[in-house]
Amino acid sequence: MRPLFPVLPFASDETPLSWAARQAAFHTGGRLAPFLNDFDLRLSALASGERDTVLRLCEIAGQDPAPVLRNTIAATGKRRYRLRGEDISVAFTTGPVTRYCPLCVKEDRASEPRPDAGLRHSLAWRLAPVRTCARHKLALVEARGGKWDDIAHELQVIVPRDDAALDSLAAAQAQRAPSPLQDWVLDRLAGRSGPGWLDAQGIEQAVRATEMLGAVLTFGPDRKAAEMTGQMWDTAGRAGWDVTAGGETAIRAALSELMETGPRSRGSELLQAWRRPRGCIRSRCATSWSPRALCRSAGSMIPAAISSCATPRSIPLSTA
Numbered sequence: 001m002r003p004l005f006p007v008l009p010f011a012s013d014e015t016p017l018s019w020a021a022r023q024a025a026f027h028t029g030g031r032l033a034p035f036l037n038d039f040d041l042r043l044s045a046l047a048s049g050e051r052d053t054v055l056r057l058c059e060i061a062g063q064d065p066a067p068v069l070r071n072t073i074a075a076t077g078k079r080r081y082r083l084r085g086e087d088i089s090v091a092f093t094t095g096p097v098t099r100y101c102p103l104c105v106k107e108d109r110a111s112e113p114r115p116d117a118g119l120r121h122s123l124a125w126r127l128a129p130v131r132t133c134a135r136h137k138l139a140l141v142e143a144r145g146g147k148w149d150d151i152a153h154e155l156q157v158i159v160p161r162d163d164a165a166l167d168s169l170a171a172a173q174a175q176r177a178p179s180p181l182q183d184w185v186l187d188r189l190a191g192r193s194g195p196g197w198l199d200a201q202g203i204e205q206a207v208r209a210t211e212m213l214g215a216v217l218t219f220g221p222d223r224k225a226a227e228m229t230g231q232m233w234d235t236a237g238r239a240g241w242d243v244t245a246g247g248e249t250a251i252r253a254a255l256s257e258l259m260e261t262g263p264r265s266r267g268s269e270l271l272q273a274w275r276r277p278r279g280c281i282r283s284r285c286a287t288s289w290s291p292r293a294l295c296r297s298a299g300s301m302i303p304a305a306i307s308s309c310a311t312p313r314s315i316p317l318s319t320a
Contacts, residue, residue: 003062010063011120016054016072017046018121021154023061025116032154047151049074049081071123084189092128092204096150098158099125099140101133102169105159119155126153129185129207131234132178139174139230174231180245181210181237197247206244207237214240217254 008026010019017032024035033043039060045053049072058065073083079090098121105119112118124130125140132139143158144150160166184194185207193199198206214236215223228236243254 001060004060005062007062008117010061010068012067012071013122013124014071014120015123015126015153016049016057016068017153018119018155019061019063019068020046020057021121021152021156022117022119023057025119025156026114029114029116031157032152033149043149043152073123073126086189086203088204092207093126094128094142096144098143098150098153098155099130100143100155100159101125101136101138101140102159102166102173103136103138104133105155106163106166116156119159121153121155124186127185129211129237130178130182131230132176132182134178134183136170137175137177138170139176139234141169141173142230176234179234179238180241181207184241184245195245195247197251198244210240210244211237212240213243213251213254214238216258217243221258 004023004027008019008023014022020036021032024030024032028035036043036046036057039056041053041056046057051069051072051074054068054072055065057063058068070084073081073088073093076082076087081088081090081093100121104122108118108120109115110118130140145158160169184198185203187194188199188203198210201209211233215225215228215232218236218239219228219232243250
C-alpha cells in the first residue's frame with residue numbers, strides 16, 4: 001500500500017495519539033477512531049502504545065517510526081508503562097484527563113489552513129507532574145468527558161472552537177512559571193542530568209517523594225491527599241524541591257524538623273501516601289507511621305527507602 005499523501009509529519013513534541021488525530025483531521029476531516037478503523041487499527045491499542053500498532057501507523061503515513069516510538073507511553077503490565085527508558089505507573093500520567101494550554105491550542109489552530117490538523121497534544125501534557133505551560137506561563141486546563149474515548153485525548157473535539165472561548169479559559173488560569181520539579185522531569189526525559197539524589201531515584205519515586213514531603217511541610221501532615229487541588233500539588237512540589245534537590249542532608253534536616261514540630265500520631269494521610277512501605281521501610285520502622293519514626297529511619301536509608309517504595313496510590317486530578 002502506498003503511504004498517505006500528502007505527508008503530515010510527526011511533530012517532535014506530540015504523542016502518537018495526537019499525530020493520528022491530526023492525520024484524521026487532515027486526510028478525512030473526521031474523528032480519530034473511524035480513521036484508525038479504516039486501517040484495521042484499534043484506538044485502545046494505540047492508546048496503550050502497542051509497538052506493532054505504532055509501526056503500522058507510521059507505515060501508513062510514510063513516517064520514520066523512531067521519533068514516534070520515542071514519544072510512546074507503552075504499556076508493560078497492569079497499570080504499568082515505559083517511556084524513554086523510565087518505568088512508570090498510570091498515576092504518573094494524567095490518565096483519561098486531558099491537559100492543554102488554551103493559548104498553545106489557539107496558536108496551533110492558526111498555524112494550519114485546516115485548523116484541526118494543527119492541534120498538537122504535547123507529550124509533556126500527558127505527565128501528571130507537568131501542570132504549567134512553559135511557553136505561556138499558565139496553569140494547564142484539565143478536561144474529561146466521562147466517555148470511553150477520553151483515552152484518545154483528541155483536542156479536535158475537546159477544546160472550544162472559537163478563539164474568544166480559548167482566551168477566556170486562558171484568563172481564568174493561574175499565571176506562574178513551571179516548577180523546578182516539572183523542569184527536572186522534562187530534563188530527565190530529554191536525557192539531561194539534575195540534582196544527584198533525585199537522579200539516583202526512579203523518576204516517579206523521586207517526584208512522589210518530593211510532592212508528598214512538600215505537601216506535609218506546606219499544608220501539614222493531616223491534610224488528606226484527595227483534598228489537594230492541582231494548585232496545591234504544584235505548591236507542594238516547589239516546597240519539596242527545595243528539600244530533595246539538596247540531597248540526603250537536606251532531607252534528613254526536613255524530617256528532623258517534622259519530628260520536632262509535627263504531630264506524633266499515626267493519622268497523617270500524606271505521610272502514609274508518601275510511604276507505602278515495602279522491604280526495608282517496614283522492617284526498620286515496624287508499624288509506626290509517625291514523623292519521629294520517619295526521621296529515625298531517614299539517614300542513609302532514604303535513597304533506598306524511596307527506591308523500594310511500592311507505587312503510591314493514584315491521587316485524583318483536579319483543576320490547577
